[in-house]
Amino acid sequence: MSDIDMATNSIATDLQDERLIQRTGFRGAVSSAIDRVRGGDLGVLPVIAGLVIIWGIFSFLNPVFLSPANLGNLLMQSAAVGVIALGVVCVLLLGEIDLSVGSVSGLSAAVLGVTFVNMQWPIVLAILAAVAVGVAVGFIYGFVYNRFGVPSFVITLAGLLSFLGLQLWVLGVDGTINLPYDSFLVWFGQLAFVPAWLSYTLIALTAAAFFGYQFFTARTRRKADLSTKSLQMMVVQTALLAVLLLLAVWYLNQGRGIGWMFVFFVGLVLVMQYALTRTKWGRSVYAVGGNREAARRAGINVNWIYMSVFMLASSFAAIGGMLAAGRLAAAAQSSGTGDVNLNAIAAAVIGGTSLFGGRGSAYAALLGIIVIQSISSGLTLMNLDSSFRYMITGAVLLLAVMLDAASRRSRTTHGRA
Incomplete structure (x- = not known):
């Protein structure tokens, strides 16, 4: 493939991604996800x-x-x-x-x-x-x-x-x-x-950090006149993440809980x-x-x-x-x-x-x-x-x-x- 072909494909992909990003709201996010899979x-x-x-x-x-x-x-x-x-x-x-x-x-x-x-x-x-x-x-x-x-x-x-x-x-x-x-x-x-009480605290902090990261990212994009996620979509995503993590942690706490070594690994993943x-x-x-x-x-x-x-x-x-x-x-x-x-x-x-x-x-x-x-x-x-x-x-x-x-x-x- 020549450099011109690669550049053309890159521009086409960027235009497609921009069209997908312009869809906001829950239905728009679902439609964008379906289009990405296709x-x-x-x-x-x-x-x-x-x-x-x-x-x-x-x-x-x-x-x-x-x-x-x-x-x-x-x-x-x-x-x-x-x-x-x-x-x-x-x-x-x-x-x-x-x-x-x-x-x-x-x-x-x-x-x-x-x-x-x-x-x-x-x-x-x-x-x-x-x-x-x-x-x-x-x-x-x-x-x-x-x-x-x-x-x-x-x-x-x-x-x-x-x-x-x-x-x-x-x-x-x-x-x-x-x-x-x-x-x-x-x-x-x-x-x-991880003690049970601390595991639930970490989940709450994770959900708050996730929402804050999305919110400030959206505000930065809005100032640059770029399309952003709706507040409704951010709330839904944060709620789903919190519920899934809470259920997982609650279930694991029925045993010995979550090992600090695994938490350390997940922390490295997030940093990277x-x-x-x-x-x-x-x-x-x-x-x-x-x-x-x-x-x-x-x-x-x-x-x-x-x-x-x-x-x-x-x-x-x-x-x-x-x-x-x-x-x-x-x-x-x-x-x-x-x-x-x-x-x-x-x-x-x-x-x-x-x-x-x-x-x-x-x-x-x-x-x-x-x-x-x-x-x-x-x-x-x-x-x-x-x-x-x-x-x-x-x-x-x-x-x-x-x-x-x-x-x-x-x-x-x-x-x-």
Whole structure:
């Protein structure tokens, strides 16, 4: 496709989006949503539908699946790999890939164990040292990519092997370092749950923040003579969000409640979603992922975007590795190995991040890892071995990529029309 064709499609898409935005009110919002689906923009609908189907099947086969205790444990198990997947989302938005997030998470866990347990560093310094490892790895990736033009697939594949070997060397002959059960990380990963009263307070604050964000955004757009959502629509959306969250929290509080580790993960997702959609850096990430040359001509520092994203992805991998170590109360040779790497990448793709770059959101990490962890939890309750989990997860991943490719073709055709 030539630059003229791409520019024409972009203008057509922008005009279509403007027509959709001009529809206000509840009926207008519904009509706009239907038109977006017809145009190939499915959003999170396939993920939500898949999650409903998965939960429906497993709850029918084993009623324990939807129990408050199992769902609370499912969310806690999702947090560590979910944080790693959040970094993968950022890399995929550039149309690149990071195959080493599992190895980086394992290396960071090993550094944490050695510094905190063996060297008796304060926990804060040990955590900073582990995160610094992730930052350094991302810097190396960004430097090699920008300076020598080596594909990210090759760079991170080399990193996968190299940092796995470095992890084994850091751990030494023992191979496993147990974290003290009275340490902050173990408490945070296993025993820290939000009190019921505080969970409801957080829901109220979330609903208020959601409404305030929409209201002030609408006021800013109105001052710029742009179309905005109606107040009625904002109230309806806020009320629906509040009701759904209250029901979910109430149900989970019938068990142990919501773990602070999952709340931390969700907080990171919200921060990254804001950074991607409301900052110059985030808009630049989408621009580079959509068309690198066009972004360069628009004055975006493309090399810095690649460098920052690689560093961010490796940092999230390091944080995820520490959360996993706290969850297991140990840093071992198996940390970051097995299916950690594949699940993190699969979660980003299943959640709706395009492999072609330029399309996706931070919410993809949250939705995708819940889908994967739901499959794992359901099969475990049915006493089925991991072979079925791998096959089902692979099928879901393939379906997600097929939907992404079909949606991309549909949007291209719709834009030409």
